[in-house]
Amino acid sequence: xxxxxxxxxxxxxxxxxxxxxxxxxxxxxxxxxxxxxxxxxxxxxxxxxxxxxxxxxxxxxxxxxxxxxxxxxxxxxxxxxxxxxxxxxxxxxxxxxxxxxxxxxxxxxxxxxxxxxxxxxxxxxxxxxxxxxxxxxxxxxxxxxxxxxxxxxxxxxxxxxxxxxxxxxxxxxxxxxxxxxxxxxxxxxxxxxxxxxxxxxxxxxxxxxxxxxxxxxxxxxxxxxxxxxxxxxxxxxxxxxxxxxxxxxxxxxxxxxxxxxxxxxxxxxxxxxxxxxxxxxxxxxxxxxxxxxxxxxxxxxxxxxxxxxxxxxxxxxxxxxxxxxxxxxxxxxxxxxxxxxxxx
Amino acid sequence: xxxxxxxxxxxxxxxxxxxxxxxxxxxxxxxxxxxxxxxxxxxxxxxxxxxxxxxxxxxxxxxxxxxxxxxxxxxxxxxxxxxxxxxxxxxxxxxxxxxxxxxxxxxxxxxxxxxxxxxxxxxxxxxxxxxxxxxxxxxxxxxxxxxxxxxxxxxxxxxxxxxxxxxxxxxxxxxxxxxxxxxxxxxxxxxxxxxxxxxxxxxxxxxxxxxxxxxxxxxxxxxxxxxxxxxxxxxxxxxxxxxxxxxxxxxxxxxxxxxxxxxxxxxxxxxxxxxxxxxxxxxxxxxxxxxxxxxxxxxxxxxxxxxxxxxxxxxxxxxxxxxxxxxxxxxxxxxxxxxxxxxx
DNA sequence: GTGAAAGCGCTAACAC
DNA sequence: GTGTTAGCGCTTTCAC
Numbered sequence: 018x019x020x021x022x023x024x025x026x027x028x029x030x031x032x033x034x035x036x037x038x039x040x041x042x043x044x045x046x047x048x049x050x051x052x053x054x055x056x057x058x059x060x061x062x063x064x065x066x067x068x069x070x071x072x073x074x075x076x077x078x079x080x081x082x083x084x085x086x087x088x089x090x091x092x093x094x095x096x097x098x099x100x101x102x103x104x105x106x107x108x109x110x111x112x113x114x115x116x117x118x119x120x121x122x123x124x125x126x127x128x129x130x131x132x133x134x135x136x137x138x139x140x141x142x143x144x145x146x147x148x149x150x151x152x153x154x155x156x157x158x159x160x161x162x163x164x165x166x167x168x169x170x171x172x173x174x175x176x177x178x179x180x181x182x183x184x185x186x187x188x189x190x191x192x193x194x195x196x197x198x199x200x201x202x203x204x205x206x207x208x209x210x211x212x213x214x215x216x217x218x219x220x221x222x223x224x225x226x227x228x229x230x231x232x233x234x235x236x237x238x239x240x241x242x243x244x245x246x247x248x249x250x251x252x253x254x255x256x257x258x259x260x261x262x263x264x265x266x267x268x269x270x271x272x273x274x275x276x277x278x279x280x281x282x283x284x285x286x287x288x289x290x291x292x293x294x295x296x297x298x299x300x301x302x303x304x305x306x307x308x309x310x311x312x313x314x315x316x317x318x319x320x321x322x323x324x325x326x327x328x329x330x331x332x333x334x335x336x337x338x339x340x341x342x343x344x345x346x347x348x349x350x351x352x353x354x355x356x357x358x359x360x361x
Numbered sequence: 362x363x364x365x366x367x368x369x370x371x372x373x374x375x376x377x378x379x380x381x382x383x384x385x386x387x388x389x390x391x392x393x394x395x396x397x398x399x400x401x402x403x404x405x406x407x408x409x410x411x412x413x414x415x416x417x418x419x420x421x422x423x424x425x426x427x428x429x430x431x432x433x434x435x436x437x438x439x440x441x442x443x444x445x446x447x448x449x450x451x452x453x454x455x456x457x458x459x460x461x462x463x464x465x466x467x468x469x470x471x472x473x474x475x476x477x478x479x480x481x482x483x484x485x486x487x488x489x490x491x492x493x494x495x496x497x498x499x500x501x502x503x504x505x506x507x508x509x510x511x512x513x514x515x516x517x518x519x520x521x522x523x524x525x526x527x528x529x530x531x532x533x534x535x536x537x538x539x540x541x542x543x544x545x546x547x548x549x550x551x552x553x554x555x556x557x558x559x560x561x562x563x564x565x566x567x568x569x570x571x572x573x574x575x576x577x578x579x580x581x582x583x584x585x586x587x588x589x590x591x592x593x594x595x596x597x598x599x600x601x602x603x604x605x606x607x608x609x610x611x612x613x614x615x616x617x618x619x620x621x622x623x624x625x626x627x628x629x630x631x632x633x634x635x636x637x638x639x640x641x642x643x644x645x646x647x648x649x650x651x652x653x654x655x656x657x658x659x660x661x662x663x664x665x666x667x668x669x670x671x672x673x674x675x676x677x678x679x680x681x682x683x684x685x686x687x688x689x690x691x692x693x694x695x696x697x698x699x700x701x702x703x704x705x
Numbered sequence: 706g707t708g709a710a711a712g713c714g715c716t717a718a719c720a721c
Numbered sequence: 722g723t724g725t726t727a728g729c730g731c732t733t734t735c736a737c
Contacts, residue, residue, distance in 0.1 A: 103465075
């Protein structure tokens, strides 16, 4: 397979390379006849522009970088998140003929910033999508900001800063879930908090409190357990929450993995879900539909968010993306079989 | 953040750009004193070589492409596979200062081949890692082969061809699993086949038959069900397998998702695993440890395989990777609680 | 050990 | 509408 260059196409079509460039880049001011001559030369030679040459000449690459926390540090459940973000970014990239560079970072290493700088300097991506919880890290954010590379942050806990932000209404939807549980007659609704380094997850706790208040229920410390987002921590939290007198009749976990942990835990003791205990999660990961009973949960449209982000970056035309613009996409409550009326 | 070029480094260090290039590329024939002069200029200016310029000048990029089937077509379970392959590839890339381009393909579209050609022509990756089941597709494989780009295939069902192949001994390990079940006293061991387009999965069925033979057990059509690799198909297969007279006492599914489907199905009927039914899977996905009881399964070291592949590609020096070399890495049987002695 | 010059395949800026 | 020219920031070749 010969690797044709623009010169060969130009020669075959009997035009200058500039004209070929015009056709390939869909510029105007090309007559219909030359355009078709060029196009047939392109397809005859199977010509594709060399991206490296393009990048070098134009200082704008056709590359989007996707930065996220290395799944290793998060355990396997995050695979679904990673893949969904990738799918969204890829969708935007594909339709614009961009490629996606993925770059998981270990945010505990002190050279993350340097690593990200290298990526930007070496690969010169046209834009960078920054996933949570990286999107909250001051050092990371400011390093990218300083580089002048357009970037978008996904689900940062706070919206301060100069970048495009794509967020969900986590807090609202958690309040809604809490109200839903209350509406089923639950009066002792427990909450399992997630890893505090993930600010968006922290907002979920706030939503839980809102929902309690909205429903006229009193907040109580003893109904709050701390997890670390992992399945096992859900089991542990369940054991603590349920072993007290007057245990909760509903447990709302800040993510699905912990909620699944709760279900797994109570299953061993023959406690029936949802008859004796309602359980709700957050994220709608694959696991949510694979546990029995299937989880009532909240779905954050990660793929759509990443797509929105990549799309904005691609169409920012290299200029810094609309400063501090915030786009909120709705998280959606999904009611399945793990929640039901409070036991009487 | 200034984007320094090689010229600026050269000027600051008081040497020619060629010398800077030598230092950056760790070539020899540079005196210790110039090297350190250059190095301090590099770090002072925070210089990083522009990869596009490098690629253009050298025709060898520092990019590895990872091609796999778009998870959309496979449903969510495959997220774990995708991420593990990415992790392995990324590990090899990181240590060699390469970047990873990911490119999921929809293998049902007829322009896959063209799409892959474009990727190769435009991005000029130094090598391509081809995941299963793409690694079995004649059209895809031959297109990459023709392009002259070094590539490695992961778990292709057959090893014919001219590329490096990284495979596991699926068949052997399935035979081993079957013998293990037989050794527990099971005489009616059923098998749930996977999607036939995935040849490596097909080999698992062969291994099951081997194991039966090794154990002196007779193969019977009525103990074989067909699934499509998805959770739901495991449920369906279980219903068919178990509703017959003289049902199996053990079910070995060609992947974990289907095995989990079996567990979910029998759970609803109060059939106890492993007391009344043993269940085994293949892959050791996250789900395997999240179902109750946890799945006995076989783990294919996908990350290690992808790492091996990317590493070979990176170190092939642009020459075509050792033709038709096959590296076999062992799949490992993992015994958990879903299997036990046959009911008496 | 070190450097000068050419050129990789494009786009950008300006002719015509 | 179309073409010419000059780089983009490196590596390569060859000379010293």
